[in-house]
Each structure stands twice: as structure tokens, then as C-alpha cells.
Amino acid sequence: MKSKTRMAVLLLLLAGGALAQGGNSELYLETTASAFIKTDVKLAPLDVLSGGEKSVLAADQLGEIISNDLVFSGLFRVGTEAGGPDSLSFEYAVEGTVEGPLRDADTTGETAPTTISLNLVTWPGRQLLLNKRYRPLPSQIRATAHHFANEVIFALTGEPGITMSRIVFSRSTGNGSDLYAVDYDGAGLLRLTANRVLNLCPSWSPDGSMIAFTSYRDHLQGLFVLDTANGQVRQIIAQGGLNFGADWHPGGDELLVSLSRGGNPEIYRIKPSGQIIKRLTVSKAIEISPSWAPGGRDLVFTSDRTGTPQLYIIDSDGAGRRRLTFEGRYNDSAVWSPRGDKIAYATREGNITQIVVMKSTGEERRVVTDQRWRNCEDPSWAPDGRHLVFASDRSGVFKLYVYDDEEGSFRQLTFGDEPDISPDWSH
Amino acid sequence: MxxxxxxxxxxxxxxxxxxxxxxxxxxxxxxxxxxxxxxxxxxxxxxxDLPPPPVPEDNTVDTTPPAPDYASMDPAEYGVQDVFFAFDQYELDNESMGILSANARAIREAGTVVLISGHCDERGTLEYNLALGEKRANAVRDYLVSLGVPASRLRVTSYGENRPFATGSNEDAWALNRRAHFERP
Known part of the structure; x- marks a missing residue:
């Protein structure tokens, strides 16, 4: 119950963040420019006005999270002093104040909010570009920091950051596997299912209110939807055979899914109610792993009609089929970037699987992982179209890693001994 | 009159x-x-000249052993064996067809419903392995039906690579994990 409440609170905050966005968008950084030209931001320690030790801790936490968010975006370098080993040359600064709770939690029996004021200013001129004030509960400090960092990124680039996004994935638990959600920076791990069966292939709805996923009841597959506001799960379709690989349409009112209906899997469009809208493929081959293009008019999927699994593109009526991959004897799990320009997928080379990124035209194919990464599977794009989450067993057990396709850098997202697979990045 | x-x-x-x-x-x-x-x-x-009176039921129990409760048994307990597949394949080889002939007899005699689950080794993707596992389970079901097992007695599912029988990233483990497994539904 506790975790469900927490999830609802966080999601409410996320929704608030999306509404609050906007404001000053005159200042732009060139996000598509070379990855190695970054903007330096000075992060001064926040001033603690009152509240004692709790406010000091909150100020430290805010500073650390905002700093990480700016660095993880790939667009900024962050420091406290100019120069230094990294030769930082600040153009902007983040400043702010933390004012502790006026009420005492011990006497009122409540957890009182802290007042936080955060500014983005030019440096060294200290011209105010952005001011945000928050009154978060102690449990909302992280969300506050992510929200402000997102505002900073939006103010300086004109595009929203990914600081409030989350990743849902499947973590093995003995004979079953449960869905978990984690903040994009690896914090805030939250278990979403606990039903002792396999729960696989989760997919966020565009507004984050639903997660579609595949599970088993009495050994048979069905497609389910989890309501992220209240944790309720309902089965939407169970056609006999496979019911998997859901991908939510960018418009939010339908999904792609593979249904085998006792024969071989084909791609279908279905409504969130489970009603079939249209069957898109007809063949004796395996047709799986559909992923919408950002406009929701085309989709990429896998077919082994030639004898090996390869990527194809069709439109939303199933027409205009064209083959996309000719290199590699095993290509699957394609995901179309939310920017539309790239497609990432998994390719098997010998006994191991690697991650490939290419243009959505099929050109400029790059294998972005190597043998050190062992098996790399299930790529999923961040909403910025730059970062990619995938599962790798390079440590001996599958864990999630985030790849920055501009910089070619990697960051481990999840830790622990249980295998983590099937990540899906929220929109 | x-x-x-x-x-x-x-x-x-x-x-x-x-x-x-x-x-x-x-x-x-x-x-x-x-x-x-x-x-x-x-x-x-x-x-x-009259036919003999019917023999009381009690007498039959004494002469024949009780029928096993097949429905509560794992298929392996009445002689049903798993079959194995080559890498990336779902076709049945001669050995598998031999095993399935014996399985067909055992399932018909037991009169049970069995679940056939398809499994794959860890190589390749989760999605394609779910589909390949289903192809394997369907190949086994279709062959059993051709041997006279009623289709209504056979349920099919696929676990792909998600429920391995052997752990390890080597040929021995992979070979054990490419199978169609029989279990009680």
C-alpha cells in the first residue's frame, strides 16, 4: 500500500511538472552540435535559511541531484569553482535557498514541507533567467530537484529534459519475474507486481498512466494493463498462444501487439480495451517486436519470412512493406527513436547479442556495444532520442545500462544480483 | 349377441x-x-436355464488393481518424456519422433490433459525466443495429434528463454534448455 501511494504522489508531481513547463525559451543551446562542446554551469551550495540539520541535508541532496541531472543530460559540465582540472568556464549558475519547516513534525504528527527557492542566472553577470519556488514534503526532495533541473534544461535548450522520466523493467525473482520502475537516474526503485509468475515486456502509455505488459495465468500468456495511479491490474486480451510485445501508440488510444492465436505470431493493432482494430501482417513466419514511429503512421517490426529474423517497416494499415536490415543473420527488438531519425535494435553475432543504432532509413549502421558487454538486449529510447537503456550481462547477470548515443558513454542504472531485463523508458 | x-x-x-x-x-x-x-x-x-445373477461390485475390486490418478501426476511419472531441439530449430528429429510415439500412447492411456511448454536457450532475444518456443511446442502438439491424441488433451504455451532448466552459458546447458517440456496443466 505504501509503495502504491508513493507512486501516485510521484506521478502527480510528474503531471504537475509537465503542466508547469514553458516559460523562457529564447536561449538555445545547440543540442545536435558535437557532443564534446558542453556548457559549464556553476552550482553554488544552496543557502540554508532555517531548519537546522534537516535543511542542510535537503540542500545537499538538491544540489547533488540537480548536478547529476545536468551532467546526465550530456549537455553540461557542472562544478563549484571555475578553472580546476576540467578548466571550467561558467556561463550560467544555479543558486537557491532552503528554508526549513516552520512546524515541528514531532509535535504536530505531520511531516512538514520545506520551502525551496531555486534560480538559474547568467554567470558572472547574475542576470535572472528562471526562478522556481517549491514546498515539498521530505519524500518529494528528489522530485523537486528533477523538476528544477528539467526547467533549467528546457530554459537553455528549448526542449524538455529526461530528468523526470522513469524506466519500467522486469526483474527475475526465482521462477517468476516482477515489474519494477526506477527513476532515470537509478534512484526510487519501486516494485509494481508481486504475483509469482513471469511479467515481461512492459510498455508505458504516452502519459505514463498505464503500463501494458505480458503475464501468465494458468501457464498461458495474456496482455495486461497496470494503472500506475492505483496499482490495479486488468487483463485486456488473451487470445490463446502468444500475447506479447506491446507498444503504445504515441496518441495513447491504441497499441501494437503480437498475437499468435494458436498459430504463429502476427502484428495487430488493438484498443486498450483489448478489442482488435486491425491485423497488420499475414504470413507463416514469425512476426513480432513492433515499434511505432513517433508520428504513429509507420512501424518497424521483426519477421523471419526469409529464414532469419530481419527488420521491416510497414504503415499502420499493414501496407508498403519494405525490408530494413540486410546485414546480420539475426536482428530483432527494434525501437524507433522518439525523434524519428534513428532505430536501435539487437543483433546476434555468434553466440552473443549486441546493440545496433542506425538511421531509420537503414543507413549508417553502428554496433555500439562490443564483446566486453557480452549479451546486450532490449534497447529502449529515452524521450530525448539521445539516451538508450538496454540490458547487458557483462557483470555475469543481466542489469540495465544507459547509453548516450551522442557521446558514446555508458552508465549503469540498476544493481544487485537479480537479472533485470525488458526495460521500457517512459515518454 | x-x-x-x-x-x-x-x-x-x-x-x-x-x-x-x-x-x-x-x-x-x-x-x-x-x-x-x-x-x-x-x-x-x-x-x-436362467443367466447367472450379477456378481456384486465388491468382487471386481478384489481382482484388479486401482487405476492410477493420472490427473494428479506429472506426465513424467507415467512415462511422458521431454524432447529436445537443435539450435534455432523447431523441427522434430527421429529421436524426438520416437519419444513422442511413446508419449502419445502414454497420454492416450492416461486420458489426461497435458501442457506442452516450449523453451529456448539464452542466446538471441527474449521476443524471438518466445516465438521460437511456441513453434517448438506447436510442432510437438501437431505430431501428437497426428498420432491420434485428441487436440483437446493438449495445451500449448511458450516460456522462451525465461525458465531455463540448466544454468550456465555453455553448449551443455544450452542443449538442455532447447526443449518441449510436458507438465500437468
């Missing part, structure tokens, strides 16, 4: 004669006094 009276007289006379004859016959046999007593025939020569 006359005719009908005569008919009736003849009918009555005949009936009386028959009754008398039967009474006399009954009188000949030991002590059975009443003709319409159901036990009248007992002990007479006529009894020998």
Missing part, C-alpha cells in the same frame, strides 16, 4: 384350464403353494 357370448365362454374356459394346469404343475413341485409367488421357480429345473 350369441357369438359374443360364446367367445366369452370359450375365453373363460381356456383361462380356467390354463390356471388349473399351472396349479397342478405347481403342485407337482415341492411345496411352493402359490403360482404367482416370485420365488416359485426357485429350486425347480427351470432355474438352470
Amino acid at each position: 350369441n357369438r359374443s357370448w360364446m367367445k366369452r365362454t370359450i375365453l373363460i374356459a381356456t383361462t380356467m384350464t390354463l390356471v388349473l394346469a399351472l396349479a397342478m404343475f405347481a403342485g407337482c413341485s415341492k411345496k411352493a403353494p402359490v403360482v404367482d409367488d416370485p420365488a416359485a421357480g426357485q429350486g425347480s429345473g427351470q432355474v438352470e
Whole structure:
């Protein structure tokens, strides 16, 4: 119950963040420019006005999270002093104040909010570009920091950051596997299912209110939807055979899914109610792993009609089929970037699987992982179209890693001994 | 009028004669006094021609062993064996077809419903392995149906690479994990 409440609170905050966005968008950084030209931001320690030790801790936490968010975006370098080993040359600064709770939690029996004021200013001129004030509960400090960092990124680039996004994935638990959600920076791990069966292939709805996923009841597959506001799960379709690989349409009112209906899997469009809208493929081959293009008019999927699994593109009526991959004897799990320009997928080379990124035209194919990464599977794009989450067993057990396709850098997202697979990045 | 009276007289006379004859016959046999007593025939020569009375149910239990409760058993316990596949393949080889012939007999005799689950080794993707696992389970189901097992007795699912029988990233483990597994649904 506790975790469900927490999830609802966080999601409410996320929704608030999306509404609050906007404001000053005159200042732009060139996000598509070379990855190695970054903007330096000075992060001064926040001033603690009152509240004692709790406010000091909150100020430290805010500073650390905002700093990480700016660095993880790939667009900024962050420091406290100019120069230094990294030769930082600040153009902007983040400043702010933390004012502790006026009420005492011990006497009122409540957890009182802290007042936080955060500014983005030019440096060294200290011209105010952005001011945000928050009154978060102690449990909302992280969300506050992510929200402000997102505002900073939006103010300086004109595009929203990914600081409030989350990743849902499947973590093995003995004979079953449960869905978990984690903040994009690896914090805030939250278990979403606990039903002792396999729960696989989760997919966020565009507004984050639903997660579609595949599970088993009495050994048979069905497609389910989890309501992220209240944790309720309902089965939407169970056609006999496979019911998997859901991908939510960018418009939010339908999904792609593979249904085998006792024969071989084909791609279908279905409504969130489970009603079939249209069957898109007809063949004796395996047709799986559909992923919408950002406009929701085309989709990429896998077919082994030639004898090996390869990527194809069709439109939303199933027409205009064209083959996309000719290199590699095993290509699957394609995901179309939310920017539309790239497609990432998994390719098997010998006994191991690697991650490939290419243009959505099929050109400029790059294998972005190597043998050190062992098996790399299930790529999923961040909403910025730059970062990619995938599962790798390079440590001996599958864990999630985030790849920055501009910089070619990697960051481990999840830790622990249980295998983590099937990540899906929220929109 | 006359005719009908005569008919009736003849009918009555005949009936009386028959009754008398039967009474006399009954009188000949030991002590059975009443003709319409159901036990009248007992002990007479006529009894020998009647079929023997049904044997009480209890006697059959003594002579044959109780039928096993197949429905509560794992198929392996009544002789059903898993079959294995080559890398990336779902076709049945000769060895598998031999095993499935024996499985078909065992399943028919047991009269049970069995679940066939398709499994893959860890190589390749989760999605494609779910589809390949289903192809393997379907190949096994189709072959069993061709051997006369009713399709209604066979349920099919796929776990892909998600429920390995052997751990490890080597040929031995991979070979054990590419299988169609029989279990109680």
C-alpha cells in the first residue's frame, strides 16, 4: 500500500511538472552540435535559511541531484569553482535557498514541507533567467530537484529534459519475474507486481498512466494493463498462444501487439480495451517486436519470412512493406527513436547479442556495444532520442545500462544480483 | 349377441384350464403353494436355464488393481518424456519422433490433459525466443495429434528463454534448455 501511494504522489508531481513547463525559451543551446562542446554551469551550495540539520541535508541532496541531472543530460559540465582540472568556464549558475519547516513534525504528527527557492542566472553577470519556488514534503526532495533541473534544461535548450522520466523493467525473482520502475537516474526503485509468475515486456502509455505488459495465468500468456495511479491490474486480451510485445501508440488510444492465436505470431493493432482494430501482417513466419514511429503512421517490426529474423517497416494499415536490415543473420527488438531519425535494435553475432543504432532509413549502421558487454538486449529510447537503456550481462547477470548515443558513454542504472531485463523508458 | 357370448365362454374356459394346469404343475413341485409367488421357480429345473445373477461390485475390486490418478501426476511419472531441439530449430528429429510415439500412447492411456511448454536457450532475444518456443511446442502438439491424441488433451504455451532448466552459458546447458517440456496443466 505504501509503495502504491508513493507512486501516485510521484506521478502527480510528474503531471504537475509537465503542466508547469514553458516559460523562457529564447536561449538555445545547440543540442545536435558535437557532443564534446558542453556548457559549464556553476552550482553554488544552496543557502540554508532555517531548519537546522534537516535543511542542510535537503540542500545537499538538491544540489547533488540537480548536478547529476545536468551532467546526465550530456549537455553540461557542472562544478563549484571555475578553472580546476576540467578548466571550467561558467556561463550560467544555479543558486537557491532552503528554508526549513516552520512546524515541528514531532509535535504536530505531520511531516512538514520545506520551502525551496531555486534560480538559474547568467554567470558572472547574475542576470535572472528562471526562478522556481517549491514546498515539498521530505519524500518529494528528489522530485523537486528533477523538476528544477528539467526547467533549467528546457530554459537553455528549448526542449524538455529526461530528468523526470522513469524506466519500467522486469526483474527475475526465482521462477517468476516482477515489474519494477526506477527513476532515470537509478534512484526510487519501486516494485509494481508481486504475483509469482513471469511479467515481461512492459510498455508505458504516452502519459505514463498505464503500463501494458505480458503475464501468465494458468501457464498461458495474456496482455495486461497496470494503472500506475492505483496499482490495479486488468487483463485486456488473451487470445490463446502468444500475447506479447506491446507498444503504445504515441496518441495513447491504441497499441501494437503480437498475437499468435494458436498459430504463429502476427502484428495487430488493438484498443486498450483489448478489442482488435486491425491485423497488420499475414504470413507463416514469425512476426513480432513492433515499434511505432513517433508520428504513429509507420512501424518497424521483426519477421523471419526469409529464414532469419530481419527488420521491416510497414504503415499502420499493414501496407508498403519494405525490408530494413540486410546485414546480420539475426536482428530483432527494434525501437524507433522518439525523434524519428534513428532505430536501435539487437543483433546476434555468434553466440552473443549486441546493440545496433542506425538511421531509420537503414543507413549508417553502428554496433555500439562490443564483446566486453557480452549479451546486450532490449534497447529502449529515452524521450530525448539521445539516451538508450538496454540490458547487458557483462557483470555475469543481466542489469540495465544507459547509453548516450551522442557521446558514446555508458552508465549503469540498476544493481544487485537479480537479472533485470525488458526495460521500457517512459515518454 | 350369441357369438359374443360364446367367445366369452370359450375365453373363460381356456383361462380356467390354463390356471388349473399351472396349479397342478405347481403342485407337482415341492411345496411352493402359490403360482404367482416370485420365488416359485426357485429350486425347480427351470432355474438352470436362467443367466447367472450379477456378481456384486465388491468382487471386481478384489481382482484388479486401482487405476492410477493420472490427473494428479506429472506426465513424467507415467512415462511422458521431454524432447529436445537443435539450435534455432523447431523441427522434430527421429529421436524426438520416437519419444513422442511413446508419449502419445502414454497420454492416450492416461486420458489426461497435458501442457506442452516450449523453451529456448539464452542466446538471441527474449521476443524471438518466445516465438521460437511456441513453434517448438506447436510442432510437438501437431505430431501428437497426428498420432491420434485428441487436440483437446493438449495445451500449448511458450516460456522462451525465461525458465531455463540448466544454468550456465555453455553448449551443455544450452542443449538442455532447447526443449518441449510436458507438465500437468
